[in-house]
Amino acid sequence: MSILSGSSILVTGGTGSFGKAFIRYALDHLDPRRLVIFSRDELKQYEVRQIFKDDPRLRWFIGDIRDERRLARALHGVDYVVHAAALKQVDTAEYNPFEFVKTNVLGSQNVIEASIDAGVKKVVALSTDKASSPINLYGATKLTADKLFITGNHYAAAYDTRFAVVRYGNVMGSRGSVIPFFKALGDQGKPLPITDLRCTRFFITLPQAVQMVVDTFDLMQGGELLVPRIPSMKVTDLAHAIVPDAGLVDVGLRPGEKLHEEMISPEEGRRAVVVQDGKYFIIQPDLASWGYTAPADAVPVPEGFAYRSDANDQWYTRDEIAAIVESAI
Template sequence: MLDKLFKWFCLFVLYFWKKQMLENSTILITGGTGSFGHKFVPMTLAKYNPKKVIIYSRDEMKQWEMAKLFQGDPRVRFFIGDVRDRERLYRALDGVDYVVHAAATKIVPTAEYNPFECVKTNINGAMNLIDACIDKRVKRVVALSTDKASSPINLYGATKLASDKLFVAGNSYAGGHDTRFAVVRYGNVMGSRGSVIPFFLSIKDKGVLPITDDRMTRFMITLEQGVELVWHAFDDMAGGEIYVKKIPSMKVTDVATAVAPEARQEIVGIRPGEKLHEQMIGAEDSMFTYEYPEHFKILPAIHNWSSDPFRIKDGKRVADGFVYASDNNSEWMEVSELQGWIEANKSKIGAI
């Protein structure tokens, strides 16, 4: 009887914690002027009414433009800084409860030709943030990752894999501190600045769209889904989890058809560091991966955390050798579905 009462008490405490999680809290988002930050900030303000959301980034013009969108809202603050600057992070994190780490050098060819700069931001920056969050007693940190971090073949993916490992190990590195770290991993963000949809839209009037390879596939996720996955990670995390959203795939040729049905598609060859298909869970991770209705969770191999019931919860272990890749996906987005999304979001595509 006492065991049952204790179980119900724990469930009540957990429910209350989730309801109060981000409410009246101070949240900092690194790289917050990017596409993700532009969606995360208004959605989080509306849902949780935090005390303060701090946009931490190094581009003053992007901050100035973004500040105009939240003019008159005292909850939104801006802080110029770089994740490479350890001392600046310490100042920015003073009094912060939650952190979303979105800052990254992420354009694949840029990273290939500027490898030292990519490492400084994606790896050294992650180390700086982990140290600063532990020392400043931040409660929870969620780092954004990418499908390119799974079995990487380019430098960007390799640095994000290293970053993922750092954030997972950060839970052990924290020692007696209460700071906890988790990672969310997803694919191509539909309509984000620099992605394929706004690129195709910008040149469709030329009548020819360049296709790197007609076999190429990609995962597709909306910014709203990305934000909701971060919220879920904050809700669910015990520390060290990598959350992978279940999302549809699409052939790049079908993306081109959705954007410009009449345009001719010209094969131009794969760019340096580019994959034919993307992957979010590799076979090597399958023994530590659990499935849930809307996502997968890769648990840490260290400290036997992958067998921890508190981390597993109601998950079901995937089969050994399981691979979650854009070409073997069970869910596919139709051309008409993407066309409907483009029509509904055309004013926002590529703007941020």
């Protein structure tokens, strides 16, 4: 049984793709005493309320993580926090950098401060592969947020609150996923635009992402950055799994886009271990004034280790990709 079972949980950005999947999992498997959905869009909250038929365990707070006072009110009596709220579009960030800093960086600081003040036990923040060796503003703001949450444990050392981060790649079936975009083009008989025919990517399903967050709450001491050990896939294989006979057009990498994705840089690899029989990597904190110790089952990674989608030792086949795509549509 998870430590989340029967507890009071708050999810920032709770009306997004991850939030909806987490709500379903929590209601079905965790039986929370109270599940607080904190987000800024009243229309999305209304739509999600209809999905879950106003389940009495759910509470709905309109608010923005930029507003620390509103966060403080919403966090009253909360045991655990899932921080999923963020601005995420890479190209949008390049044109609106101040807004991304306000939400992804300052908003994350507000979550940290308000959680400590409210006596929250544990906070898990969602990150992205783009935070590893970032080359765009979005990735830079998420790397900063990651460091705030990890080092927030120093700030909270005299308190009971602990922070950890989960980092994963693209999510199949999430809002903005390439799957419905490619499928719509295929239905129209149009070729599929591929940023570069050599591209490789990490993909994770929404259920995998939710399970990873739940697992993190159970295993974390504070200061961990968890990365799932998952197969890579070629973007061309993904495209043909969605539309088998589609033509592919190489349109070139967009500004700020990588040819291959990275979830653990060589510098981070020096602090990485494998846990749970290879299910997850943990990037351990540099310094841990709050008393962090390595998990009993931790196995160090090889010297010079980095985790990139093109150098992975696990790969999805086209048939496996097609099965995942079918379940995500």
